[in-house]
Amino acid sequence: MRPLLLHLDHFGSFREPATVDFSDTEYFALVGPTGAGKSTIIDAICFALYGTVPRWGKENVIAHALAPSAGSGKVALVFESDRRRYGVVRSLVRDAKGTVRTKEARIDELDPAAPLDVAYEMVLKSLAEGEHVTPEVQRVTGLEYKFFTQCVVLPQGRFAEFLHAAPRERQDLLVQLLDADVYELIRQRAARDEEAARSAAAFARDQLAKLAGASDEAERELADGLAALRRLAGTLDTDLDLLRAREADIGRAEQERASVAERQSALAALRMPPAVPTLASARREAADAVAALGAEVATLEADEHEAFEALAALGDRAEPVAALAALDARERLTAQAAAARAAAAEAAASLERLVPKVAEAEHALTEAEHERERLRDAHAAAALTHRLAVGEPCPLCLRPLSELPHHERPADLGAADRALAAARDRAGRGRAALTKAETSASMLAAQATRLDTDLAALPAPGDRIEIEGRLAAIAKAEALATEARTAVRGARGKLERARAAAEQVERQAESAWQTLGSTRDRLLVLAPSDDPPPPLTRDDLHHAWSELLGWRDRAAEAARAALTERERELAQATARLAAERHKLTERLAEHGVTVPRNATPDQLGAAVAGAVARADGALERVREERRRAADLEKVVAEKEHEAKVAHELALRLRANAFERWLCAEALAVLVATASETLMELSDGQYELALGERTGDIEVIDHGEAGLRRSARTLSGGETFQAALSLALALSGAVARGLDSIFLDEGFGTLDPATLDTVATTLERLAAGQERMIGVVTHVPALADRVPARFEVLRDAKGSHVRKVGP
Ligand SMILES: Nc1ncnc2c1ncn2[C@@H]1O[C@H](COP(=O)(O)OP(=O)(O)OP(=O)(O)O)[C@@H](O)[C@H]1O
Ligand SMILES: [Mg+2]
Structure with a gap:
């Protein structure tokens, strides 16, 4: 951690905003009178980072940051750590009850290339806020507050804390400084590694046990067996060729036997067709039958011809049939004409009878009409009489009537009407019957005339008996012709059947010839x-x-003898093959190759090739297993070694033994380095050493014959020298990230010569430019030698700071 820019406002004695720029200085001094505010600047750096200050005692007290009169305050610090730039800000406020609380706390990563006056604005990343700011500061600086206040800042009046610390506290500090807690993690890891290596070794041993059979001897045996098998395979082809030749012999013998057997069975199957012995006589009989029937058909055909000639000579039967029909028709017409004439005569007679009757009815009608008129007049006269009066003119004669006429009552007019109607009806009916009789008589007369005309038009009639005689002769001739035709047809059918039978016999003969030909x-x-x-x-x-068939009997006898000979040859060839195969099979068995009893040469060859391949595979497997076994042995050795190393490591790191050893070593180095510085500062009087029993830091006083005593017995100035030596040794030799150190006072306790040595030591350290050095001092002799000075003054407005010097 190297501070670059500090800004403080209403922090401690600073009641106005103040800025301290450390960016272009490696070695500076804060100077000023007592109570000016020098330590406050160092406090501000510490407060900005950790939110507390050593002189306040408790870590969580912040009330002292504000002057009682201040309501709020702020500290901001820009710093570098591990080549990155950070900005940390804490602002405080006092509430109504007077309690001071943090208003804002934050840490950001800033752009390291930005100019410092705008550094706060160039935020790359916000890292933490509030209560998370302090842990984040510890993370980015790698420095805990406790360590910061013992190794980076040696606060006024407390610089001897590390020198006087109890061994346990010192160890805790060194564990942090050296990141020694990593060794517990290493121990746990080593224990896990040991376990893993042991189980890997056990697994490899198990695998190895399974490969116990893969010995050198086993490999040799398999290699020998394989070589013998390969030799056998090398000569096998000749043996197999012999077997194949034997098999070919057997094949040939079997073929010959089969051909003899086939001949034998063909001979045995030879049979004369059953029809052959009678076929010649059958052919003759069939031919005779055909000839006889042919003659019969010819005779019957001549008869038939004759019968038809006779029939033709009688002429066509249509003529006498027509003549007979005409005769029948004439007779029928003659009868009809006679009947018509009789009917016409009858009609004329009945007409004659009807005429007087009609005349009589006409007359009666006239009479009845007269009577009806007379009666009507009589009734009219009688009715008129009633309307006449004497003296009145007579309506008929128009002369006055002298007396009234007397009329008898006339007969009933109704009866006269009915008589008239009856007479009229009779007369009407008489007239109608007369008309009808006249029509009928005329029609019948016309019909009789027509029939007579028709009859006269007919040709002259023939002789019925003669015509019927001709027809009977024709019918007889027809029957004879039909009979002759039927006889011809019957004979022809028989002839055809006889011919078919003859052809059948011919076909049988032809087939028997063909059978004979093909059999032969x-x-x-x-x-x-x-x-x-x-x-x-x-x-x-x-x-x-x-x-x-005669030849067949001789040939069958010869075939039987040939078959016996072939079978004997076959048996011999089979026996030879079996013997040679047996010999070869036994040789194969000697090499562990087993084959089926009647294995073919191909099967034997395949069995040997298979055995070679299996033996080859088995040998390769054993070799592979041996290679694997060798690898596994190596793995077992490696894993056991790893387990041993991990076990040793875990053992060494157990119960913080290594951590303690490491801290002890670090402390020894630290004390030795500090000792050198102290020898220089004390002008060769003091060295530092660790108390063997207590572990406390002791001083070896060369002024007292090199005797040891507790560091607590040193004077104030001597204590400062020893503490400074330790702080410089810590800062320079042991810890990481300690790129600054601030010493607040203590210089006043040194005599001029020692002060000079201290000043020289600090100058040398600053010249290395590895860390920034800041001192707070009243001592002009020291202040004058520091290149950059910040003068701190205090007036009624509080503390002020300004840079003086280069
Ligand atoms: N919380 C505070 N509020 C107000 N004033 C304070 C507070 N803390 C310290 N002071 C005063 O601020 C002044 C500056 O103190 P500081 O310790 O910085 O002085 P100094 O310059 O280091 O003096 P010295 O040389 O004596 O060590 C002192 O008068 C001190 O009493
Ligand atoms: Mg002070």
């Missing part, structure tokens, strides 16, 4: 060349078949 051809192929079947002559089928 087949036998010709199967028969030995020196005894072929007899040649074929197509004369006599039965004879040819009989010759072939």
Whole structure:
């Protein structure tokens, strides 16, 4: 941590804003009178970072940051750590009850390239706020408050804290400084590594145990076996070729036997078709039947021709049939004409009878009309009489009536009307009947006339008996012709059947010839060349078949003998093969190759090739297993070694032993380094050493014959020298990140010679430019030697600070 810019406002004695720029200085002094505010500036740096100040005692007290009169205040610090720039700000406020609380606390990462006067504005990243600011400061600086106040800032009056600290406290501090707590993590890791290495070694040992069979001897045995098998495989082809030749011999013998057997079965199957012996006579009979039937058909056909000639000579039967029909028609017409004439005569007679009756009815009608008129007049006269009066003119004669006429009552007019109606009806009916009779008589007369005309128009009639005789002769001739035709047809059918039967017999004969030909051809192929079947002559089928069967019997006998000979040869070849195969099988068995009883040469070859491949595989497996075993042995050794190392490490780091050892070593180095500085500062009088029993830091007083005593017995000035030596040693030799150190007073306790030595030491340190050095002093002799000075003054407005010097 190296401060660059400090800003304080209403912090402690500073009641006005003040800024201190440390950026271009490596070695500076804060000078000024007592109570001016010098320590306050150092406090402000500490407060900005940790929110507290050593002189306030308790870490969580912030009330002292504000002067009692101040209501609020603020401290801001820009600093560098590990080549990054940070800005930390804390502002305080006093509430109504007078309690001071933090109003704002924050830390940001700032742009390191930005000019310092605008540094706060160039925020790269906000890192923490509020209560998280202090832990974040510890993280980025790597410095805890406690360490900061012992190694970076040596506060006024408390610089001897590390010198006087109890060993335990010093150890805690050094553990932090050295990041020694990492060793506990290392120990835990080592314990885990040990466990992992042990189980890896155990696993590898297990694997190794499983490979126990993969020995040198096993490998040798397998290699020998494989070599022997390869030799066997090298000579195997010759043996297999021999076996194959034997198999070929057997194949040939089997083929020959099969061909003899085939011939034998063909001979045994040879049969004469059953129809052959009777086929010749059957052919003759069929031919005779066809000839006889042919003659019969010819005779019957001549008869038929004759019958039809006779029929034709009788002429067409249509003519006498037509003549007979005409005769029938004339007779019918004659009868009709006679009937018509009779009916016409009857009609004329009935007309004649009707005429007087009609005249009589007409007359009666006239009478009835007269009577009706007479009665009407009589009734009119009688009715008029009633209206006449004497003296009145007569309506008929128009002369005055002298007396009234007397009329008898006339007959009933109604009866006269009915009589008239009846007479009229009779007369009407008489007239109608007369009209009808006249029409009928005229029509019948016309019909009779027409029929007579028709009859006269008919040709002259023939002789019925003669016509009917002709028809009977024709019918008879027709029956005879039909009968002749039926007989011809029957004979023709028989002839056709006889021909079909003859053809059937011919076909049978042809088929028997063909069977004979094909049988002979087949036998010709199967028969030995020196005894072929007899040649074929197509004369006599039965004879040819009989010759072939005779040859068959001789050939069958020869085939039987040949079969016996072939079987004997086959048995010999089979026995030879079996013996040679057995020999080879036994040789294979000697090499551990087992094969089925009747294995073929290919199977034998495959079995040997398989055995070679398996032996090769087995050998390769053993070699692989041996390689794996060697690797596993290496793994076991490595893992056991790792486990041992991890165990040792964990043992060494157990119960903080290593941490303690490390701190003790660091402290020894620290004390030795500080001792050198103290020797220089004390002009060779004092050295520092660790108390062997107590672990306290002691001084070796060379002024007292090198005797040891407690550091607590040193004077104020001597204590400052020893503390300064330790602080410089800590800052320079042990810790990381200690790139600044601030010493608040103590110089007043030194004599001029010692002061000079201290000043020289500090100057040398500052010249290295590795860390910033700040001192707070009243001592002009020291202040004058510091290149950059900040003068702090105090007046009624509080403290002020200004830079003097270069
Ligand atoms: N919280 C505070 N409020 C007001 N004044 C304070 C506060 N703390 C300290 N002071 C006063 O501020 C003044 C400056 O104190 P500081 O310790 O900075 O002085 P100094 O310059 O270091 O003096 P010295 O040389 O004696 O060590 C002193 O008068 C001190 O009493
Ligand atoms: Mg002071």
